[in-house]
Amino acid sequence: MDLPRPTSSPGLISRSIRIDPPTFGAAFEALPTPRTGWSAPDDALVLGGDAAATITATGTDRFAEIRMGADELFESGDVHAGTEAARPRLFGGFAFHEGGCSGSPWEPFPEARFVLPRVQVTFADNGTWLTVNDASTDATAATVEERLDRERTAIEGSTVVDDRPPRPGIRERRRTTDRRAWKRSVEAAIERIRNGDLRKVVLAQALEAELAATFPRAATLERLTAKYPDCHRYWFEPDDGEAMFFGATPERLVSLRGRTVETDALAGTTGRGETPAEDEWLAEELLADSKNVHEHDLVAETIRAQLEPYAASIAAGSRRVRRLATVQHLHTPITAELDADRHVLELVEALHPTPAVGGLPPAQALETIHETEPFDRGWYAAPVGWIDAAGNGAFAVAIRSAVAEPTRATLFAGVGLVADSDPDQEWDEIQLKYRPILDELEADR
Numbered sequence: 001m002d003l004p005r006p007t008s009s010p011g012l013i014s015r016s017i018r019i020d021p022p023t024f025g026a027a028f029e030a031l032p033t034p035r036t037g038w039s040a041p042d043d044a045l046v047l048g049g050d051a052a053a054t055i056t057a058t059g060t061d062r063f064a065e066i067r068m069g070a071d072e073l074f075e076s077g078d079v080h081a082g083t084e085a086a087r088p089r090l091f092g093g094f095a096f097h098e099g100g101c102s103g104s105p106w107e108p109f110p111e112a113r114f115v116l117p118r119v120q121v122t123f124a125d126n127g128t129w130l131t132v133n134d135a136s137t138d139a140t141a142a143t144v145e146e147r148l149d150r151e152r153t154a155i156e157g158s159t160v161v162d163d164r165p166p167r168p169g170i171r172e173r174r175r176t177t178d179r180r181a182w183k184r185s186v187e188a189a190i191e192r193i194r195n196g197d198l199r200k201v202v203l204a205q206a207l208e209a210e211l212a213a214t215f216p217r218a219a220t221l222e223r224l225t226a227k228y229p230d231c232h233r234y235w236f237e238p239d240d241g242e243a244m245f246f247g248a249t250p251e252r253l254v255s256l257r258g259r260t261v262e263t264d265a266l267a268g269t270t271g272r273g274e275t276p277a278e279d280e281w282l283a284e285e286l287l288a289d290s291k292n293v294h295e296h297d298l299v300a301e302t303i304r305a306q307l308e309p310y311a312a313s314i315a316a317g318s319r320r321v322r323r324l325a326t327v328q329h330l331h332t333p334i335t336a337e338l339d340a341d342r343h344v345l346e347l348v349e350a351l352h353p354t355p356a357v358g359g360l361p362p363a364q365a366l367e368t369i370h371e372t373e374p375f376d377r378g379w380y381a382a383p384v385g386w387i388d389a390a391g392n393g394a395f396a397v398a399i400r401s402a403v404a405e406p407t408r409a410t411l412f413a414g415v416g417l418v419a420d421s422d423p424d425q426e427w428d429e430i431q432l433k434y435r436p437i438l439d440e441l442e443a444d445r
């Protein structure tokens, strides 16, 4: 952890001011690297640049280590945030597996990494805010305020025009898993399920796309942000290298505010129709389909059971259909009141991986994933989100995601398998789940 701070230091100093709203592109380009971003249906759009503090961790204790680092960072501070959305928050995520992030394209990504942006632009309901955070020993209110003035000049004076470069186009595609290998893997998993020691497993694939032009970061993220307002959108540039992990996920892992918890069971999928009537028909069919309902209910029941040890009460809504741009999912919203004050990372650790991305029983499912998938999941399908000084936070499951390098993108998508899954249908479902990112890579026609 990189937090030099003697006891005499005031700790974290944070100052915010309201600024004239820059365009997304101007703010993104003006921010120092490595950049971080977060946007959710009930939250402001936050763009972060550089790090006032970076907390990393590895292994089974990674959740507790990040929490200890956050508690230390937030222990004392001189904070004038101006608005709630601009208060100091650590943004980051975890690897799916402990010991993950070994192979390409994950080398630059630690197993867990959270960043308090040094410079942050927050597009909130009550205006656009510029924030400077500093946790170094020589920081004073005066140096932070001077930096804020300089950053304001840089962002408001940014000459970046909002020219939205075209989508890059794809020169070549490479799959980690061809159709034959996929069929074999799915059949083996189904056999294990039928033999009784596994109830459900989520198997994923990766797709590497060589791009015909440089990946346009700002334009892609701006388009994803605008196109998926109902999803959690996120991006993380690691300290080293030129990679960026990003995506727009419909799946919330957990959010905690005070003692109120909100989470979602999201599993069971069908496509979108050509017309509203066809959409409706597909949705009705999904709600009545026993394979999808079983796949979904395993997730909803497990989330409830995982929350139970922490909750004074839990309530689940009715199973419904959540319609997204390219797919429709079965969705059960779940809320809980905690029995005591807790940190959001306790809940993240208890819930990850839900059977929407892992399986049941967890140990057998993870073993099947390890044995079957010929690539490293890295941060795919893992928790990404934020934590604040009070231990509140919001985390999403990083699906519908990719790692972008200057001229290459690696996309990830998975499907839940139960006893009566069909390999061909599951293959098609994976192709649909690549769409949100692929649509941003394929050349404009």
Ligand SMILES: C=C(O[C@H]1C=CC=C(C(=O)O)[C@@H]1O)C(=O)O
Binding pocket: 202, 204, 251, 266, 267, 268, 269, 329, 355, 356, 357, 381, 399, 400, 412, 413, 414, 415, 416, 433
């Ligand atoms: C694992 C993924 O989706 C999960 C979330 C919703 C529906 C799912 C399904 O129906 O298989 C998956 O459990 C993915 O998109 O990579």
